[in-house]
Amino acid sequence: MSKDRLASCLGCIALALALAWPAAGRAEEVVVAVGTGDWGQANIAAYVEPFERETGIRVIRHEGSGGLAQLRLQQESRSVEIDVWNLSTSWIKIAVGNNWLQRIDYSLYTPEQLAKIYPASKLEYGVGSLYYSIVMSYSVDAFKGRAAPATWAEFWDAQKFPGRRTLRNGVLGGGVWEIALLADGVTPDKLYPIDLPRAIRSLDRIRPHITAWWRDGSDGQQLFADRIVDIGPAFNGRIGNLQKQGMDLRMEWNGGILIQDFWAVAAGARNSAAAQKFIAFALRADRQADFARRIPYGPTNAGAFDLLDPAIGEQLPSHPKNIERQIVLNDEWYSAVDASGKSNLQRLNEAWARWSAR
């Protein structure tokens, strides 16, 4: 055997080893968008780590928030990196319309689990991950010795209920339009389709009394934490955080806007089977109860409430008692597309930009 042949043989063996070794050593894995901050930490502690322990599947935690842009890029370039996505309601609709998601494999769920998951959470292409609410929140201190507003109509009455107000802005999100219409006397069953001119007239009236607008939850939380504002709609989880740290804040569930987030699996995901398994795991009652103990977001599996201390359960947005008092955000209407190809979400976003620039 010549030296060259020997060398090339050795090279082949080395190459084969190099190719085979990682494949043999590689455990099954799945890439999950776990989010960040307290919410991300709760996702990791209640879902990711127990899932890894129980199944031996390694979870790659993705913290980024590329939004819909990232999903579209990964789909169109056929380079799906993230298997399990956490999507808002309107994103789910856009994603489904473009075939970017795969069907949820409901055969992985036990019949008991399926029976307990809220019907609104069981979509063909997504399963509800949590409920959160935009609820009127106020500092007890600022309303000491006097009544705080109990309805949005009272919140609109700045003469009778003085105080520094905040509102969520209308950038790509629900909440402010519904609240403006409720304040103007529209009944919850007549909210949709949103009467845009009426909502804008209502917003015109409150605008001079708003100290600050928030958008992302963080900035809303900071406004209350720094006592920059006294009252206004805020995410219940954010207010819950502040309460936990000893701030005397109160929430009013009546007239709250209830919103759902979803787990979804990307079309063409490399680890589809593990991804489906992960979501089914995250929909278990015990896991959701564990999650809710860490952060006050509501379960989508009603079975979780059986495992939770009622004192905690009643503080969650999707507790049956609280659901009754709130308005469920109408995703169908938001994602409905008109003749020009624009969704109501887009139209509202443009209306907001136009109104706020005035």
Next chain:
Amino acid sequence: MDAGLATGTMRRLRQHAPLLPAILFLILFFVVPCGLVIAKSFAVRADDPFAIYRELVADGLYLSIMLRTVELAAVTTLLCLVIGYPIAVLCARLSGFVLSLALLMILVPYTLSSLIRAYGWIIILNDRGIVNTLLIQAGILDQPVKLVFNGFGVYLGMLHVMLPVMILPIFAAVRAIDTNLLKASQTLGSGPLRTFLYVFLPLTMPGVKCGVFLVFIISLGFYVTPALLGGPRYTMLVNLIDQEARMLGNWETASAGATLLLGIILVLFWLMNRYVGLLSFFGGAAAADPRRTRASRFRSALAISLMSHIGRLTQSSARLTGAGARVRLQRSFEAAGKVAAVVFVGAVLLFLCFPIVILLIMSLNAGNYMRFPPEALSLRWFAAFLGSANWTGSLIISLKLAAMTTVAGLCLGALAAYVFARSSGRLLTLAMFLIIAPLVMPPIILAIGLYVLYVPTGLRATQTGLVIAHMIGALPLITTIMAAGFARFDDNLRRASLVLGAGPLRTFRKIVLPLMLPSFVSAGAFCFIHSFDELVISQIVAGVRMQTLPMRIFNNLQNEIDPTVAAVAVVVIGITALAIALVEVARLASRGVAGRQGEAR
């Protein structure tokens, strides 16, 4: 004739060759990816390629918001010029330790992430913030004044971000002035005002133009600061583009908006360049444009007649006061002027550093929120930052990326700047626009384009891919600063070195580098900071396993505003301060070189 043409072309080609790497780089990684995305805006409807554009223009929303964006940038530029010019002039008179300190106080705030900075201002300026509380306690106010979530907050925030960008180029121009010229003007009988208007001001114009250009163009792309400090009324065009592309995944509309923005800005610059010679700091290119001469002759005639009027007015008013009184008046003016200057410089520098001090104190807060004043003091958030492998890992990645971007960017940018400073022509003006363009393009559009390009080439989720992405935005900064430096560089020294037998490498090391060191260092600093702060493109192309420091800060701020980010900001500022101290050492060292060179003459 053919041979002559060929040698002419060859000569021009050789002269322009150093420009090629930067141009090829930008064509490949800027023009192609952005073109890919923008092409989609023409392909929505097969029968009508301009459908989206017609819709956008008819709609009026994009246009009105674009006007507001241009207005914000223009007012910011004006404010920065009015405050920054005197600061730069006064700082240029300083020397030694005081000068180093002043430069430190100007540069360090520039490295603060705009998100953290905005939160800092909200905490400082709100109705119950420290400013209002102090004013009320001092009895100056009985009611809090609205200082944030309005126009005041926006312009204060913008001024804070942009002031250093205005001050530094003007400072460099003032330092480069030969003071003998000012003395000559005085000796020849010009008063201080005339000397200023005819000698000093024109000599500082390249710096002013450079500062105005950078501040205006960078302000156009700002959206975090206005949105957070001004509320919904201060929605900028880049806000809309970013929302459409990132949140709705609709880059057809987003890139159409970006094209409109780019088009309007290019027209604006073309006009400004033609009539004001805005880009002449770039070197010969714009100044030699023959079409400009008539306009400029008219302009200078106007300026001269205006200024001689002012001069005559001051002279006649001076004649009215007696000679003795005049001297006394002049002396008291000088004394008052000195005090005013010290107070003014001190106030502006304190304004620049104020948020850093507040951030430092907030990072020491023992409680869970960024709050001022803090409830109790502790180092727990520094421990949280430095003790977390995630945070330190991100810090190290970002430092590494920034270092690589700086080295690679300086190579391309310095070569290009050398050509801009030496030669001129229509092609060069075009090249200049290409190099500037990344400053104007909304980063989300470039990010989407790069992703599309990166997937088949395997650059996605690699450090190389991120370095390339960061270089694109850094090149305009490097080229602008280096071109201003090369314009003052005596090329004969380089030629002499080559003639005397030193090879090109040795010439670079022994002649070009030492003489150009200040420019290299300040261009490098801006490049480093750009890479260290880049968020939008990194978020899209970094993949799932790599998180740069700005990405981690952003993610952290999305979900909670705990003092870790303040601690991060303080550590970053510490690193920057150290880097700038090194810059200062380099500056002093280069002054040593310049001194020796002077002796040799």
